[in-house]
Amino acid sequence: xxxxxxxxxxxxxxxxxxxxxxxxxxxxxxxxxxxxxxxxxxxxxxxxxxxxxxxxxxxxxxxxxxxxxxxxxxxxxxxxxxxxxxxxxxxxxxxxxxxxxxxxxxxxxxxxxxxxxxxxxxxxxxxxxxxxxxxxxxxxxxxxxxxxxxxxxxxxxxxxxxxxxxxxxxxxxxxxxxxxxxxxxxxxxxxxxxxxxxxxxxxxxxxxxxxxxxxxxxxxxxxxxxxxxxxxxxxxxxxxxxxxxxxxxxxxxxxxxxxxxxxxxxxxxxxxxxxxxxxxxxxxxxxxxxxxxxxxxxxxxxxxxxxxxxxxxxxxxxxxxxxxxxxxxxxxxxxxxxxxxxxxxxxxxxxxxxxxxxxxxxxxxxxxxxxxxxxxxxxxxxxxxxxxxxxxxxxxxxxxxxxxxxxxxxxxxxxxxxxxxxxxxxxxxxxxxxxxxxxxxxxxxxxxxxxxxxxxxxxxxxxxxxxxxxxxxxxxxxxxxxxxxxxxxxxxxxxxxxxxxxxxxxxxxxxxxxxxxxxxxxxxxxxxxxxxxxxxxxxxxxxxxxxxxxxxxxxxxxxxxxxxxxxxxxxxxxxxxxxxxxxxxxxxxxxxx
Numbered sequence: 394x395x396x397x398x399x400x401x402x403x404x405x406x407x408x409x410x411x412x413x414x415x416x417x418x419x420x421x422x423x424x425x426x427x428x429x430x431x432x433x434x435x436x437x438x439x440x441x442x443x444x445x446x447x448x449x450x451x452x453x454x455x456x457x458x459x460x461x462x463x464x465x466x467x468x469x470x471x472x473x474x475x476x477x478x479x480x481x482x483x484x485x486x487x488x489x490x491x492x493x494x495x496x497x498x499x500x501x502x503x504x505x506x507x508x509x510x511x512x513x514x515x516x517x518x519x520x521x522x523x524x525x526x527x528x529x530x531x532x533x534x535x536x537x538x539x540x541x542x543x544x545x546x547x548x549x550x551x552x553x554x555x556x557x558x559x560x561x562x563x564x565x566x567x568x569x570x571x572x573x574x575x576x577x578x579x580x581x582x583x584x585x586x587x588x589x590x591x592x593x594x595x596x597x598x599x600x601x602x603x604x605x606x607x608x609x610x611x612x613x614x615x616x617x618x619x620x621x622x623x624x625x626x627x628x629x630x631x632x633x634x635x636x637x638x639x640x641x642x643x644x645x646x647x648x649x650x651x652x653x654x655x656x657x658x659x660x661x662x663x664x665x666x667x668x669x670x671x672x673x674x675x676x677x678x679x680x681x682x683x684x685x686x687x688x689x690x691x692x693x694x695x696x697x698x699x700x701x702x703x704x705x706x707x708x709x710x711x712x713x714x715x716x717x718x719x720x721x722x723x724x725x726x727x728x729x730x731x732x733x734x735x736x737x738x739x740x741x742x743x744x745x746x747x748x749x750x751x752x753x754x755x756x757x758x759x760x761x762x763x764x765x766x767x768x769x770x771x772x773x774x775x776x777x778x779x780x781x782x783x784x785x786x787x788x789x790x791x792x793x794x795x796x797x798x799x800x801x802x803x804x805x806x807x808x809x810x811x812x813x814x815x816x817x818x819x820x821x822x823x824x825x826x827x828x829x830x831x832x833x834x835x836x837x838x839x840x841x842x843x844x845x846x847x848x849x850x851x852x853x854x855x856x857x858x859x860x861x862x863x864x865x866x867x868x869x870x871x872x873x874x875x876x877x878x879x880x881x882x883x884x885x886x887x888x889x890x891x892x893x894x895x896x897x898x899x900x901x902x903x904x905x906x907x908x909x910x911x912x913x914x915x916x917x918x919x920x921x922x923x924x925x926x927x928x929x930x931x932x933x934x935x936x937x938x939x940x941x942x943x944x945x946x947x948x949x950x951x952x953x954x955x956x957x958x959x960x961x962x963x964x965x966x967x968x969x970x971x972x973x974x975x976x977x978x979x980x981x982x983x984x985x986x
Contacts, residue, residue, distance in 0.1 A: 412447035421607040422573050422600075424454045425537075442468040446476035453478070454573050456503070456540050458486040484552040489542065499524050499535050504543035509579050511867055511898040512543060514891055515590065523594045523626035530622065530630075531601040532694050539600065540574040541593065547748050550578045556662055565667040565746040568592045570599035584747040585757070585836055586866030595623040606697040609705035613654040616661060617677030618693065621685075631682065634675055636833075639735035641668065642675040646731060651676060654723070667745060679733070683726045688714050753869040754840040754862075755810075755927070755958040756934050759803020767797035771804050778807055779932075781965050787811035791820075799827055802835060809841050813848055814961040821845050836865035840958075843875045847959055852879040870899050870927060870938065875959040896925075900938040916970040917943040920978045922955050926962070929954035946970045955980055 411434055418427035428451050435448045449464035461482045468476045492503040495513045498521035502513060520541070528535050544550040551558050554569050554576055561567075567578045567587060575596040580586035598619040602610055610618075624632045634642070645651050652664070652673045664670045684692055692714045699710030708718035715722060762771045774789035790808035799805055805828045812821035822845060829838050839862035846855035859875045866872070873895040880888035920928055922939040929935065931952050935944070939955065953966040962982040970976055 410443075412443045415447045415451060419450055419454055421609075422603045423607065424451065424573050427451050428455065440471060442472035442476065445471070446478075449476070449482060450478055453482050453485070456574065458482065458489060462486045481553075481555060488544070488549050488552050492542075496538060497521065499538050500541060501538045502541050502543065504579070505545045507901060508581060508868065508898055509543055509545060511873075511895045512579070512589075514895075515863065515867065516541070516543075516593065519590045519626060520593060520597065523597050526626050527594070527598055527622060528601060530625070530693070531598070531605050531697070533601045533604050539597070542574060542576045543579050544576065544582075545579050546582045547578055550576065560662045562748060563666060564662045564664055564670045566662045566670075567746065568596050570596040570603070573600070573603075575600065580866060581751045581868045582748055584749045584752055586751070586868070587746055588834065588865060589867070590864050591623050594626045595619045598622050602697065605694075606701045609700040609703075610697065611654070611658065611705075611707065612660060613657045613673075613677050613680070614696070616657070616674060617681040620674050620678040621681040631685070634678060634735070638671060638675040638678070641672045642679070643735040645672050645676075679730055680726055683729050684714075684722075687725075751866070751868045753871060753927075753934070753958075754806070754837040754866075755871060755956060756929075757803070757806075757837060759801075759806070761801050761803055763793065763797035763801060763804070765796075767793045770796070771801075774804075774807065774811070778811060781963055783811040783961075784815035787815055787817060794824075799831055802828065802832055802837070806837050806841060810844075813841065813845050814963075816848075818845060818849055834865065836862045836869065839865070840869060840871055840875070843879075844871070844959055844961065847875055847878055848961060850882070852882040855879040856883075867895075868899065870896060871958040873899065874925065874957065878959055896938065900936070914948040914972050915945050916948055916972055917975040918946050918951075918953075918968065918970065918978070919943055919975055920953070920955070920980075922957075922980045922982055924957055924960065924962070924982060926955040926957045926964075926980075926982060929956060943975055948972050953978065955982060957982060 411430070415427045415431045415434075418424075418430065431444070431448045431451050434444050438444045445464045445468035449461040449468065452458075452461040452464065465476060465479045465482050469479060489503060491506070493506045493510065495502040495504075495510070495517070497517035500517055500520045502516060504510065504512070520539070524535055524539070542553065544553065547558060547561050550556070550567075551561055554571060556566060556569070567583070567589075569576045575593060577589065577593060577596070580589050596619075599615060602615055602618060622630055633639075652669060654677075657664070657673050657677070661670050661673055664673060684696075695713045696710050699713040700707070703709040711717065711719050711722050762768050762775075770789045770793035774786045774793060777783075777786035777789060787808060790804060790811060794801075794805060794808055797804070805824060809821045809824045809828070812818070812824065821841070825838060825842055825845065828835075829842070832838060839858050843855045843858035843862060846852070846858055855875060856879045859872050859879070862869065862872045863876070873892045877889055877892035877896070880886075880892060918930075918941065920939045920941040926939050927934060928937050928939060928941050928944075930946065932954070935941075937944075948970050951968050951970060953968045955964045955966070956962070960982075964980055964982055966978065966980070968976055968978060
């Protein structure tokens with residue numbers, strides 16, 4: 394799962410006209426200075442196409458997209474051709490015209506209204522905390538709010554970023570720092586989410602580096618500094634390489650297949666696979682680790698300032714740090730890297746980034762199952778699981794795992810889920826511990842650890858586990874219901890309010906037409922449960938929660954499932970829908986049979 398900061402090239406021109414000078418300032422991410430330069434030019438020469446287009450680009454960097462598009466259209470009409478970045482500005486305006494705005498501290502968020510707004514409190518808190526920690530580290534003062542765009546799909550992200558869809562999906566690119574703002578694909582656009590809070594911290598670092606250096610830093614150093622520092626907003630700088638990254642780097646070293654710094658340019662988004670991108674990130678992380686180990690913390694600002702002052706001359710910048718050029722640094726780093734030991738672990742599974750419909754842990758029907766005898770036990774467990782017979786399902790799943798091992802995450806997680814529901818808490822804990830060692834970034838494991846802690850009434854542990862799940866897949870309703878249950882037990886009203894609001898965003902009625910065709914005979918279903926539950930009809934989640942009022946359904950028999958995963962409560966009912974009538978269902982999940 395990759396976050397990529399695509400860096401604009403630093404342009405210079407000794408004989409630049411005034412509008413070209415504005416573009417040079419924008420390329421250097423000096424947006425305020427560019428605005429100061431263009432405004433009097435636009436006032437004096439409002440009908441000159443080049444001035445109109447330059448002013449449009451400044452307003453684009455200021456996120457004033459309607460104004461930017463208006464100026465671009467005027468320039469196009471006057472000149473008879475589309476100015477540079479015309480299509481980008483038009484696409485950005487169309488993509489974001491219905492976005493809502495949230496602000497707090499030194500951050501402004503823009504996103505689609507609805508479910509994506511569940512991200513707001515966590516993003517504002519994390520980014521403001523990251524600014525406090527990281528801005529001084531890179532010698533940057535934040536005087537105006539930093540703009541963040543959250544995009545609902547990879548397609549929308551492609552439209553506003555200039556990255557094509559093939560590059561996004563091949564490399565796993567889900568975030569950028571570009572045009573003096575942070576850009577992020579919503580975790581809702583992925584199957585199981587990704588580490589979105591550290592991802593935005595990573596992109597914030599790109600912005601700080603670009604502002605300090607006037608955007609003269611090469612991509613490999615940009616990414617190395619961002620990767621090394623990305624988790625520094627929540628823990629000390631220099632977090633060790635994750636075991637999966639260390640394994641990739643060790644394999645590349647053994648095969649003599651390191652990716653060169655030159656191959657990482659102009660962007661890691663163009664590397665041939667997610668594995669290649671992850672290997673490159675591991676390499677540059679260690680390059681910065683070596684830089685700091687050998688030359689100390691002062692080396693960061695010396696490098697950035699040397700690149701700024703020299704217009705991007707790496708040899709000049711490295712001489713300010715070490716007395717020798719880049720080639721000398723590369724040689725000594727390579728020797729150091731080959732002599733370093735990396736922690737690796739057999740059986741480790743890397744959570745691949747997959748774009749698609751986001752799935753809650755309880756709805757994630759991972760199809761991977763073993764073959765042979767283990768597969769037969771697994772299929773019988775699945776049949777019992779779907780019918781709500783959790784204790785019997787746990788027996789069959791345990792038989793399957795005993796024969797097949799822990800290499801099938803969906804199978805192992807259904808085993809743990811069944812054990813929790815049937816009160817086998819110790820056994821579930823042992824299963825989840827082993828599973829977490831193999832797949833530490835799988836949000837389903839953290840959800841189940843939270844569910845286990847709620848069942849055992851270890852509410853602080855539940856909050857910790859669900860917080861880890863939230864930092865990967867915040868669109869799983871159980872994450873927020875679990876945190877709300879734990880917060881109620883611990884009497885933490887602000888957290889109760891926050892998670893209640895999050896659930897309201899996730900369960901708001903979708904802005905779509907009726908789920909039945911107009912000419913199809915239908916009636917209505919109303920559901921009330923105690924406690925709260927997910928509503929699932931004919932094995933399809935509505936992504937709605939009780940109470941549910943007058944939901945249109947086709948006439949006839951339907952299978953109704955009511956589920957509160959955090960409390961391991963589930964009820965299966967058969968309901969009959971009558972033409973034009975409302976069928977009312979009221980259930981106490983704890984007591985009714």
